[in-house]
Amino acid sequence: MNDVTRPRILVVGAGFAGVECVRRLERKLAPDEADVTLVTPFAYQLYLPLLPQVASGVLTPQSIAVSLRRSKKYRTRIIPGGAIGVDLKSKVCVVRTITDKIVNERYDYIVLAPGSVTRTFDIPGLTEHAFGMKTLAEAAYIRDHVISQLDLADASDDPAERASRLQFVVVGGGYAGTETAACLQKLTHAAVKRYPRIDPSLIKWHLIDIAPKLMPEMGDKLGRSAMEILARRGIDVSLGVSIAKAGPEEVTFTDGRVVPTRTLIWTAGVVASPLIATLGAETVRGRLAVNAEMTLPGQDGVFALGDSAAVPDRAKDDENAICPPTAQHAMRQGKHVADNVIATLRGKPLTPYEHKDLGLVVDLGGTDAVSKPLGIELRGIPAQFAARGYHWMALRTNVAKVRVATNWTLNALAGDDFVRTGFQARKAARLKDFEFTDAYLTPEQVRAHVEGADREE
Template sequence: MERTRILIVGGGFAGVECARGLERGLRPEEAEISLVTPASYELYLPLLPQVAAGVLTPQSVAPPLRRLVHRTSIVPGMVIGIDPHDRMCVVRLISGETVNQPYDRLILTPGSVTRSFDIPGLNEQARGMKTLAEAAYVRDHVIAQLDLAAASTNEQERAERLQFVVVGGGYAGTETVACLQRLTNSAAKRYPRLDPDLIKWHLLDIAPKLMPELGEKLGRRAQQILRERGTDVSLGVSVAKATERRITLTDNRVLPSRTLIWTAGVAASPLISTLDAETIKGRLAVNADFTVPGHPGVYALGDAAAVPDLTKVGGAVCPPTAQHAGRQGKHMARNLIAALRGQPMAPYRHKDLGLVVDLGGTNAVARPLGYEFSGFPAQVITRGYHLMALPTFTAKVRTVANWNLNALMGDDFLRTGFLSRRPATLQDMEATDAYLTQERARELTP
C-alpha cells in the first residue's frame, strides 16, 4: 500500500500538535508526515514578553521540535506558494534554495504575523513582539537606549532614548509593557547618571478599554497596576506618524521617543492570500471540520483559519489564541486519521477555558472558567497555566528555574549585540514579503 503524503505547513501550536497526534494514531506504513517550518523549535508565544525582559531564557519558551516529533520529517524552510491543482508546495529553505514539496493531504497552519497599518513611518520604525528574534532584538534595543542615555550629555537625546512607546492594549502589548517597564526600573539602579524619573513608558490602544475580553473589572485592575508603576495608559488613541526620533499620536500629541513596539493585533499569514479561496477578515474560511471549501485534500486551522465557533451563535469564529490552536491541532489529527480510514470527520467544538495575563512580579489578572482573580492568586493561576501548557518537561523545569533565579538574583541587563547595525523591521523579521501568487507557484512546479 502506498503511503499517504501528509504535509503540515507551520511549526506552531496547531501544526506541532497535529504532527504529534498523527504520529500517535497512524502506523509508519500508512503515512509519510512532513512539517515545513523555518524554526527548529515550537515557540510558546504567551511567554515571549518575559524573554524580552530577560526573566526567561529563549530555551525556556522554545522547546526543540526534535524533542516533540520523532517520525515526522522536518523541512527547514517556509512555504511561499501553493499549487493545489498539482498538489505541490513551493518551499524556500533556510539556505535560500527553492524546492517543490508534493503532498496528498495539505494541512495549513502558517499562523499569523503582526498586523500593520498604512501609517507613515510605521514599517520603518516599529518593532514587533511575535518571534523569538524580535524579542531578542527588543531587549537589546531597550538596554541600548539606557546605555546611550547614560553616556549622553544632551538632555534632548536622553529624553528621546528614555521614552518607550508600546501600541496595542491586548495581552501581548499589556504584558510587554509590564515586563519591560520592570526591567528598565530595575536597571536604572545600576546607572548612577540616570534619573529614574526620566524613564517613561506609554501604552496606547485605539479601543476604549484595556483587554475588554477580561471584563470591565479585571481590565480596570490591570490598567490601575500599570498606572501605579508609572506607565501612561492612553486609550482611544493610536499612532498617526512615526520618525526615528518622534512619534505623533492621533490626538496630536508628539512623544520624543526612539522606541516604538507594535503589538496592535495579528493578521493571518500572507500565505493565505496566495490561495484562491474565500477569506473572513483575512483568515481562510473553513468548515467546522477544518476542510477548505473548493480545495479537496486541503485543511486549515490555527490563527490563519476562520474556524466556526460552535459554542456561540451568529457566525462567530474561534479567536486566534494559543489555546484554540493547540486543541485544533489535536482535533485535526483525529479527523485526518478518520478520513484516511474511511470514517466521518467531527466538527471542532471547544469552550474557551479563560484568560490569564502576567503583569510581572506578584501581579497578574486571570479569568479561568469565568471566575475573576487579581494579584498574587492570579499570578499563581497564570504561571500554573503556563507550566501545564508548555509542551516538554525540560521546558517546564527551565521556566521554573528561571522564574526562581530572577526573583532571587534579578537580571544582569545583558546586550548580545543582535542586529545592532541593522534596523529590525516587521517585514524583515516576519518575512511578510516572501510569498508567491498562485500563478507564480504553478510556474515553479513541474
C-alpha cells in the first residue's frame, strides 16, 4: 500500500488504555498496513495509582512518567496536544496543540481513550481554592505546597495563621483520597521533627466523604482496618460529610464545622473527559455507550474504552453492569481494542471484552496497607507486599521498574527529604488551572469548525 491508500488509525489519549492499544498495534500491524497517530499533550504514560507517593516524595515524578519514545521500534506519530472535539460524520478530530494551534486530524478508524477528569460540584469556592490529584504536575505542586505550609508556619508568630497552615483537608474516601491523606500525613509527621518551633499536635489531617463507608469496594472488614490505621496516625475521618463552601483560609463542612486551612485536596471521584460530550452520542452516566466489542453502535470505525466508555462488564451477572474505571480494565481493554481494530482492517470478526476483576490494593505508606487480591483479604506487611508488587509488575518498562524499586529502597533506608522544588514559586495554582476542562468545543462548534476548514480547502 502507498501513503495515500494506507488506513489512518487515530488513538486519542496516552493513558493505560491508549498506550496499550498503540503498543499492540505496533507489534501486530505490518509497517505498510496502516498509519498510527496518537494525540496526547505529553509524550509519556503516567502510572496514575502511584501519584500519592509522588506527592509525598516517596517516588520522583520521572519514575512514574514512562516515556513513549524509549522503544527503538516506536513508529507512531505523536501530535502534542489534546483532542477538543470529534466530528463523527466527517471523520475528523479537532486538536488543540500545546502551542494553542487548532488542527484537524482526519482518520479512518478512531480509538477514543481520553480518560477522565476530576468530578466537581457546584460548591462555592471549590475550583478556585481546591487542589486535585489527577496529573503529575498537581502531585508535584501539592508536595511543594504542603512543605511550604510547614515553612511558613514555622516562620510565623501569628497563632491564627499557624492554625490554618497546619490543618489539611482531603475530600474523597476512595482509593485516591485515602492514599493521598495517608501518604501526606506520613510526610508531615516525619517533617515536623525538623521544625522545632512547631508543636506536632497542631498538625491535623481531615479525610471526609459523603459516603457512609470508607472504600466500600474493599469490604467492611478492610474498610474498618483502614479506618483504624488512619485513626492511629491521628487522621480525623468524617463520613456522611462533604464541603459546603471553600475559601482561601478556611473550609466549611456540611455538618457546620469550619476548619481553618490553606490546603483543600479534592479527590471525590472522576467523570469522563469532556471530549465525549462533543460527539453528540448516547452516554451512560457521562461515559460513551459502547457494545461489548467496544465499538460505537451505528458508527463506522469508532472504538472507545477506558474511563470514558461504558464498556459492558460481562464478568458480572448484572446485564447492566459496566466496567469500573480502573487501570487493570483499561490496560486489558487497550490490547483488546487493538485486536478488534486489526480484525476490522483484515475483515475478520470482532470479539467481546471480558475480564474478571483481580482485586484491589491500597498502599497507606510505610508498612501500612490493605489489599484484596483475588478476594483474599490482607493487612499490614503482606498487604503492602501485594500492593507494591502489583504496581511494580504493572509498570510498562524495565527502566520504570528499576527507578520505582530504587526510590522505594532509598526511602525505606534514608527516610523522607523535605526539599521544595519551586513549582509554586511564582503564583498559586488550583484545580481549575491543571485540567483545562474549558478548552473543549460543543458539538455545534465542532461541526462549524470542520465545515469552515473544508470550505477553505
